[in-house]
Amino acid sequence: MLASTATAAPMEKGKPPITEQTARSGGPIDPQQAKLRFDVADLAIEVLPEREQLRGVATLTFTAKAPLSALLIDLDRNLPVSAVSIDGTALGRDAWANPQGRLSIRLPHIVAEGHRVTARITYGGTPHVAVRAPWDDGLVWSETPSGRPWAATTAEGYGCDLFWPCLDFPTGEPGRVDLHITVPKGLKAPSNGVLKGVDTLPDGRTTWNWSIKNPNTYAIALNVAPYKALRATYDSRYGNEIPLRLWYLPSHEAGARRLFAEFAPTLDFFESLIGPYPFGDEKVGVVETPHLGMEHQTINAYGNGYRATEAGFDTIFQHELAHEWFGNQLTxxxxxxxxxxxxxxxxxxxxxxxxxxxxxxxxxxxxxxxxxxxxxxxxxxxxxxxxxxxxxxxxxxxxxxxxxxxxxxxxxxxxxxxxxxxxxxxxxxxxxxxxxxxxxxxxxxxxxxxxxxxxxxxxxxxxxxxxxxxLYEAALPELQQHRADGILRLTWKAPNAKPFPLPVEVQVGDRVTRLPMTGGTGAIPVPQGAHVIVDPHARTLKQSDTVEAYHRWQKAHSARP
Known part of the structure; x- marks a missing residue:
């Protein structure tokens, strides 16, 4: 691909607009897409920060789970397709269309069940710019404190089709994704999985080659900036060694080193309490981004400013790392x-x-x-x-x-x-x-x-x-209390009168008793004048007058001019 040196005006947030189809991620799976097993995605993507554009070639390999006459692949129409080939044979322009963000490719022949088909899709354009990343999605174009380009993607809500052709539903994970990310001279492109090498092109651009196994559909991430990196190896309690990597902006080195010091103890917590880090043969990766954070598998986005917290640890880093277990390993x-x-x-x-x-x-x-x-x-x-x-x-x-x-x-x-x-x-x-x-x-x-x-x-x-x-009711169960004749009686009142025999702790004086609440009720003797606390250690989620009053106060005061 040719590098562009022209400069365009910055794209307005939320532009160009996306279709309802592109904004939709998940839901009922289209029957034609359900016929596909996604084996491999090979993505060559050039990031053009000065134009706020992407150029890509996606080579996608599928196995047919039922006979196929067409491929339906999700891709934002803001990234128009210029060429398609199937199994090495170029298709005519009338063989594909993408009016609403779902690319339809008419296959030149029926692909039988159990057989593979490879589509090579050339595409590119101006991707949708996120309004308020990471709570909505798209490209985030920014600058470092020194004025260098700084860009990142976020795609959990609207999905992977914002910047590469994919199956935009949770079970559409590819078996492997190989990434070849080309960026301007002096910039770096940390991404998912294992770094296979960096190629330097004659004009100084570099191509960063990565490979990741079984990535979550929205986990593939582009990150571009003049990063520096911290590197270490973690000796897991399970006997394996895990690469640790943190890419950060050069002016933020002190904060980055403080955060990097949290990697090992946080990993030890997860491995001791939950189990092995799921991607130990790839890496624990974190990259500083111009948005708050996102669980991009093995390259978690971090934009919390290396700030101190009252908890004594960086809760954004810890939360996104948790998703390597809950979101990426378990999807x-x-x-x-x-x-x-x-x-x-x-x-x-x-x-x-x-x-x-x-x-x-x-x-x-x-x-x-x-x-x-x-x-x-x-x-x-x-x-x-x-x-x-x-x-x-x-x-x-x-x-x-x-x-x-x-x-x-x-x-x-x-x-x-x-x-x-x-x-x-x-x-x-x-x-x-x-x-x-x-x-x-x-x-x-x-x-x-x-x-x-x-x-x-x-x-x-x-x-x-x-x-x-x-899980299946909005309202919380209410724990009703009635105290008379030296007896405290407790009764669960659950939504829609559902049974709810959850045991409850009751503290009478200095003694704590666990009531079984058989049939949703329980009783305990209470001496006259005794101090009683129900659920003294707050072990149970239940309706609370205090919380509801606080919410009413919040709502009333937020509505005031």
Whole structure:
């Protein structure tokens, strides 16, 4: 490809506009796309920061799971296709079309079930610019403090089709992606997986060659800047060595070194509590970006400014690293199960606080999360949804509750079934087995239904009533209290009168008793004048007058001029 030296005016955020099809990621899978197994994507992409453009050649190999007469591949129409070939044979211009962001390619012959087909797609143009990354998606074009180009991609919400031809649904993961990212002289392009080499072109441009196995669909990331890098090797408690890499802007070296010092203890936490780092044969990678953060597999985006936090560790770094287990190793097969990514990813921060500093830190961090639970929609609908239908409350989704409420559901489950059972459940849903070791597991898809089955398998008890209330209802269960004649009676009132026999701790004086709440009710003697605290250690997610009053106050005051 030829480098361009012309300079264009910066593209306005949110422009060029994208179609409804491009904005849609996930949901029901098109029957034609369901016929494809995505084997390999070879992506040669040139980033042109001065023009805010991309140029690409994507070579995509699929195996037909049923006879194929056409390929349907998601690609933003802002990146128009200029050439297509199938198995090395160029197609005429009338063989493909992309009116709405789903490229349709008419195959020159039927591809039989079990046979492979390779499409080579040449494309390029002006990609959609993110308005407020990472909460919406696209390219982020920026400058470093020294005025050099700084660019990054984010694609979780709208999907991978914003900058490369892909299957834009969670189970559309390619078996391998090879990346060849060409950038202007003096810039670097850290990306996913293993660096296979850097080629220097005659005019000084460089091409960065990467390879990654089984990447999450939205995890492929472009990052361009005059980066410097910190490098180390982590000796895992599982006996393997893991490369550690942090790419940062040169003017931010002091902060980068402080963050890099957090890599090893954070990894040790995850490996001791959950299990082996899933991509140890590739790397733990972090890159400084002009947006806050995103879980791009083995190259997590970080834009938190290396700031200090009251928790004593960088919660953005820790959260995005958590997604290597919960999101990249374990991927929800349907965005409706998104809480498994974000609930677990969020719960890891208070768990790390507890691991580092003890129960007080854990309790404080859990309380912060509790104050942000809104209960406007169930965490799980039981339907195939798009990412935006889950993430956006205006689309009827649970929104931020997949983080905060999801973490509290896990906290409550942990206290209900015990530490050993909870972390056994966690390992099984993440790795597909209870005994993960490097080399004996692969990235996998999971679901809420599987999670429920694993809880039943591990505990020997049916916790369907627990999930029916916490995941499939918006409202929280209410714990009603009635004290008379020396007896405190507790009754669970769950949404839609569902059964809810969750045990509850009660402190009477200095003594704490765990009430079984059989049938959703329980009673305990209370001497006259005794001080009583129900759920004294806040082990249970339940309706709270205090939280609801706080939310009403917030809403009233935010509406004032």
């Amino acid at each position: 929800a097969a349907n965005w409706d199960d998104y809480w498994l990514h974000e609930g677990y990813g969020t719960y890891m921060q208070p768990l790390y606080g507890e691991w580092r500093d003890g129960a007080a830190r854990y309790a404080a961090m859990m309380q912060d999360l509790r104050m942000n639970i809104m209960n406007e929609a169930p965490l799980v609908s039981g339907r195939a949804l798009t990412e935006e239908q889950v993430y956006e409350t205006e689309n009827g989704g649970p929104g931020q509750d997949i983080y905060n409420k999801g973490a509290w559901v896990l906290h409550t489950l942990r206290n209900a079934i015990g530490n050993d059972a909870f972390f056994d459940v966690t390992r099984r849903i993440v790795y597909g087995r209870p005994d993960p070791e490097p080399g004996n597991f692969h990235p996998r898809y999971g679901s809420t239904g599987e999670f429920e089955r694993i809880v039943k398998e591990v505990t020997g008890k049916d916790y369907g009533w627990f999930f029916d209330v916490y």
